[in-house]
Amino acid sequence: MAPKKIKSNDRHIKNLEAIVGDANSILFHKEDLLAYDSDGFTLHRHLPKAVVFPKDTQEVAKLVKYCSENKLPFLARGAGTGLSGGAIPLNEEVIISLVRMKKLLSVDLENRRAVVQPGFINLKLTNSISDKGYYYAPDPSSQYCCTIGGNVAENAGGAHCLKYGVTTNHILGLEVVLPNGEIIEMGENGIPDSPGYDLLGLLTGSEGTLGIVTKITVRILKNPEAKQTVLAYFDKVEDGSQAVSDIISAGIVPAALEMMDKTAIEGVEAAAFPVGHPSDIEAVLLIEVDGISAGIEEQIEQILEVCKYRNVLEVKVAQDELERGRWWANRKTGFGAMGAISPDYLVQDGVIPRSKLPEVLNKINRISEEYGLRIANIFHAGDGNLHPLVLFDARIPGESEKALAAGSACLKACADVGGTITGEHGVGIEKIEEMRFVFSDEEIIAQTDIREVFNPHNLLNAGKLFPMPGRCAEIKRDLKEKEAASIS
Amino acid sequence: MAPKKIKSNDRHIKNLEAIVGDANSILFHKEDLLAYDSDGFTLHRHLPKAVVFPKDTQEVAKLVKYCSENKLPFLARGAGTGLSGGAIPLNEEVIISLVRMKKLLSVDLENRRAVVQPGFINLKLTNSISDKGYYYAPDPSSQYCCTIGGNVAENAGGAHCLKYGVTTNHILGLEVVLPNGEIIEMGENGIPDSPGYDLLGLLTGSEGTLGIVTKITVRILKNPEAKQTVLAYFDKVEDGSQAVSDIISAGIVPAALEMMDKTAIEGVEAAAFPVGHPSDIEAVLLIEVDGISAGIEEQIEQILEVCKYRNVLEVKVAQDELERGRWWANRKTGFGAMGAISPDYLVQDGVIPRSKLPEVLNKINRISEEYGLRIANIFHAGDGNLHPLVLFDARIPGESEKALAAGSACLKACADVGGTITGEHGVGIEKIEEMRFVFSDEEIIAQTDIREVFNPHNLLNAGKLFPMPGRCAEIKRDLKEKEAASIS
CATH class of the missing domain: 3.30.70.2190 (Alpha-Beta Plaits)
Structure with a gap:
């Protein structure tokens, strides 16, 4: 690691450092940034501009406000275990790492809820309450190191989500810093069915494109x-x-x-x-x-x-x-x-109606033969959530591309039987094009319009989740023109 | 009922009738419209412009497109059993009644789902599949007559939602006519955690302000x-x-x-x-x-x-x-x-953390004494969903107002202990001002901004759910001015 006394001449780096208060709360040297050039999806790599480590919600809000006012792209990162590239800084983002906001803030056994900061590790929650006979249900395989903030962003699942539901079924409240730096609360302290629109559900699984979660109220269950x-x-x-x-x-x-x-x-x-x-x-x-x-x-x-x-x-x-x-x-x-x-593997994440299991597993076998790559299947069979693991060797020229294509073909097979392209790993950058397997242009526009409400300048985690611009952008322009014509 | 051969001279009525095809599918005489001047919340009454009865999604889309292009306010109505006034035509709306779209379209026992039209009666679903050992869980007390479309709009609950969750936990897919007449699909055929934003959750419980649901895929459970x-x-x-x-x-x-x-x-x-x-x-x-x-x-x-x-x-x-x-x-x-x-009663619908039950029930007793009105409590105690029933006599001048004030005080008591103002009956027009007990202006704006995306001219069910305009509108203007200033 570079000695910390070397200061940056970049005005923005200096200002960001001033917000987080000290030189140990920001990284900007290339050799430090290398660790942040990808997440669990390693087939794309991009360096961020800097990585900052805020200590509390106020610092996050100030960082976001600074980035927003200065048109600096930014994104939030938890443990970086995501499998679809959601935390990869495609646009030389300022990464706001939430790993120092890792406190368990409160536990309320009587009303079955706990409040955590986003950097709190998933498994630590169960470990903190198991002696009293309680646990936190969503259990992604990475639970020993992934953060609950990341789980919210990806709406993470896990082996026990068949009976107990994925992350969104266990989130009762969120504190969120919006892309303009405003802090809002969603969810009413663990009250089901709160009035107004379901912002809690909207934010959960939005893959870091609508806001940065800074506090999370979760449901805990009795063992x-x-x-x-x-x-x-x-x-x-x-x-x-x-x-x-x-x-x-x-x-x-x-x-x-x-x-x-x-x-x-x-x-x-x-x-x-x-x-x-x-x-x-x-x-x-x-x-x-x-x-x-x-x-x-x-x-x-x-x-x-x-x-x-x-x-x-x-x-x-x-x-x-x-x-x-x-x-x-x-x-x-x-x-x-x-x-x-296998030297390398690519994990995919499709979902199908349970009754289509034999048909789709057969199809995946045929895809394996067609691409000449072995495909292992480890999966949540009960809820039809497949995880084809495409085995390949990245050192062989062209084999990474072949693996990606085989993975995509597996997702197409899922979509073709009325399924979908991700159960719990998210879309990120990995499955952007595959979104077209399940959404029409109109359906994508309905969603990117919502993103614009929260994130009008698209500074927060841009280039993720939706295939834009392109055909969608064209259609959108057409619609606006048509509407303008009908009004005039 | 007025003889149907009397035709209207109103151009819009004629055009709407042409869309639904015959004179038996539209009401426009005052004596016919009286039955549609309120819903289960009877303290406000307003006459609609007309009531139309489309037979299918295409007709709904055409009606919506016509209303939208001609700037006619409109709203959707199911059985009209809602308790918060969500289906009351405040703005002389064209009411799009969905009671003729009442088919059970399909049942897929293997994958545990059924597809219904919005006018299908809640209890009929369970009755249709009980001989095979299945049922539909959400059971509002009005289930013998309320429609599943209305349940989606209000995110209806019921006695058995403690264990099985409210309507939103049982909705797997929706077909929706947007306020511009476009038809989109949400949810992936019963696949949990589909990619992109959770539009399904956003629409469910949006009280008819974002779109008109024309087809619903629901989860069914084994008895x-x-x-x-x-x-x-x-x-x-x-x-x-x-x-x-x-x-x-x-x-x-x-x-x-x-x-x-x-x-x-x-x-x-x-x-x-x-x-x-x-x-x-x-x-x-x-x-x-x-x-x-x-x-x-x-x-x-x-x-x-x-x-x-x-x-x-x-x-x-x-x-x-x-x-x-x-x-x-x-x-x-x-x-x-x-x-x-009691000659009249007003049912309220607050939610509190379960541990606050004795405290809030005491407070409701004090409110009863203060207003000199008896208040009965029938409620879902397990999930802290209170239903104070304020008993009054509307014939006594001023007593309706007193009942409303006592009801509002009960909701304030719920909000004050960290609860909220509706568990399952919705906000409608009844609890609009009470939304301020639980949401800041910023939080309301975040929601009305979303409404604008779907419903930019506010023709669909205007004046419901959120307290606008007023202080919120002012703040919003300020924010936009500030932003414009920062950009320039």
Whole structure:
């Protein structure tokens, strides 16, 4: 790291530094900025102008106001674990890092809510309240290091979101700095269905394009009385998929219902947390049910019955919390595990109606053959949220592009059966063009018009989420002209 | 009703009639319009210009386009059961009634969704799928006659929304006619967390100010395996309130957790569905748990224990579906039942943190004394959604105004403890000024700016939901001037 005494001659850097108060709260040397040139989506890299580390909401508001008044592009960044490039500074942005705003501000067990700063780590919340019997439900696989602010931006999901819902279902209130520097509150202290428009829902999942979240009120849940976890091995993907449908049809809502295919199993068994999955199977299901003890046994019986009916090869129930933990570590580190069997991988994130699982998995196999790249599948089967992992070697010229194209083809396959192009990883810059698979130009314009209300000069995280300008911009101009003509 | 052969000389009426195709699809005679001068909120009355009954989305789009091009104010109306005046034509609107668009378009049991037209009656959905073991969860007390389109507009709640969530949690997709006549789709066929901004959430609960919903995809649920229902009587409101908190703290999430106070009990026992509640008690709780049979008994045991600990006078479990049905009819017709003990009543709809129940109920008692009007309380205690029913006699000069003021004071009491001014009935025209209890001018502007994007000429349902113009308009002008100055 460059010695901090070297000062910048850039007027803006000096002014930004004055806002955050000291030289340790800003980075502007190229060698320091390199760590911020991408996020979890590493196929694009751009250097920011600077990275600033505000300590509180007031500093964020001042930074935003300064950037806005001086027409400096800016964006917010949490832990940088996002998988679609939402935090990549495409326009030499000033990055407002929220990692120093990492306090747990309050916990209100009686009304089941907690207030955190955006840089607070997801898993720390559960760890802070588990001794009192409570937890925070959304559990992205990166939860040990990702921030709740980032989770709000991406509307993050996780294995247990099948039963409990994604992030937006657990956000009760937000404090937001708007792109003009104004601070507003959304949501009424954990009150459901507050009056007026649902700004809370609008901001959640807006991928950092409408404002910067500086305080978050979340719902916390009471720990379920009991949990049981099942592993089931199948020698046909169709049987595994059918078991997924049958379990849901039986009226069971598992806390989690995960699937991995043969290639994925090869990866997780070669990586840090092998659990001894057999190597000659085509699919494994990881099924968890939770709730009141008395009801659990009955559900497990039903699940075992369904698996048998669908020709399961082997099925076992976790004997204790230790075994359950090992199974989950094996699953949750699954993406990274692909590093053990491939130099590089690209994770995709499509969603389909559950009933289309076998059809789309077959299609993904054909895409794999067509592009000559292996594709592993690790996914939230219960809610039809696929994660095709395209394995490739970036050192081979052209293979990165081929991986991107194969990933895009997988998303097209999802959209074609009435699904969509992201379940929980966001659009960012990665899936901008794929937005056209699911939205008409009119539908995109309805959304970018809303962005303009919040972010009229498009200084905040520009170039993300929507395919603009282009055909949309043209149509928009046409519409305005038509309207002007009809008025005059 | 006026004979239909009498034609209107109004050019607009003729053109609107031409769009809907026949004279039976439009009303414009004063005596026909009287039925449309208010909705469930009867303290304001205004006549519409006309009422049209389109048959399909295309007709709605044509009507909207015509109104928009000719600067005719318009609004959509379902069954007219709304309690906050959202469907009252303040500006001599053309009312677009959706009651003829009442088809159940499709049911997809495998993927747990159904598609309905906006005029489809809420309860009919459950009745149409109950033989296959499914139901639609949101159950406003008016469900036997209210439309799902109206439920979307108001983000309706109901007794069972404690466990299952309000309307917005069950809407998977919408087809919407925008105020310019454009038709757009929102939501991806029941796929959770679709990309882009959450327009689905934005439209739901927007009280008919952003667009007209013409098709709705809803989530349907599998019937719970078992249900048990409990009635518990208390001679102190505090004990009943504390029992509510204790049940939730015990980790039980009842399907419903309702409370009525002494005055409310007097009303329901004097009305159509008495069940023999004792007359000398201060509070009754109606508690329902559902789920897997094996778990139900255990929860009922815990609930009985809590009630005993909180000095319950009497507690009983429904012996069969018939008894359960009678208890629910008694509760669900509770608002109307006030007609048995008072010439008029005004129902209010505040929400508070559950822990503030005793404090706010005391405050409502004091408001009752202060205004010299009886106030009954029938409410969703589990989620802190109060329904103070202010009893009054509209024939006594000044008493309507006093009732409105007492209702407003109840909402202020809710806002003052960190709650809000509507849980499920909407703002409409009734609570416009009360919006200031919970939103700053900046927060209101952030919302009206969004309305402008959708509804730039404010022809659609103007004068509802937000307190404009006034102080907000001034601030907005100031902000724009400031910005213009900073740019130049």
